[in-house]
Amino acid sequence: MDIERTIKSIHKMAITTKSVINMMYTSRYIEDAVMAILKPYDLTIQQYNVLRILRGQKGKPANLCTIQERMIDKSSNTTRLVDKLIKKGWVKRSICEENRRKVEIIITTKGLEILKELDPLTEENNEKILKNLSEEQLVTLNNLLDTLRTT
Incomplete structure (x- = not known):
């Protein structure tokens, strides 16, 4: 599901806004999944x-x-x-x-x-979180994220 539907946005977002919100939302999603593993270990x-x-x-x-x-x-x-x-x-x-x-x-x-x-x-x-992405997509994702941080 795309981010606009996920967050129930009724306004069309600029692609830059949509991208940043999508990364923030996804980051929280990943953090929550990792915390679920770590919580029993305090x-x-x-x-x-x-x-x-x-x-x-x-x-x-x-x-x-x-x-x-x-x-x-x-x-x-x-x-x-x-x-x-x-x-x-x-x-x-x-x-x-x-x-x-x-x-x-x-x-x-x-x-x-x-x-x-x-x-x-x-x-x-990690495999569960990333199960919908192929190896090639994961390489591309990592390259894009690395590029994003260098600008």
Whole structure:
């Protein structure tokens, strides 16, 4: 169903307006589907993003700045997110030996286990969300989204 019917718009929209509203609506649709997977784990999308960033460090610690740079949601309060993950035992924070002013964050074994459990669930969810698109369409979609962000 097209976005105008989905949101029950009675006015004809300019293609630019329609496109932006469609992307915003679709983004929320995808976020809701991802949250449904994460909710039973008492995990937000932003916390999940931090865990995935730290797993990508392959055992090397990251500082708050590195995590913030790689976050999908740039407005996230990284310190607060890390604090919540520490309370859950999924990450740990330590002071850098060489530079006592530098705080290092690393994912714990428990954090890695949660991600290992979530990986097949999120992949299945992603496939479900994108089931109406062919591989070629997905490549095109990614290229279009990448192009959109570079302008």
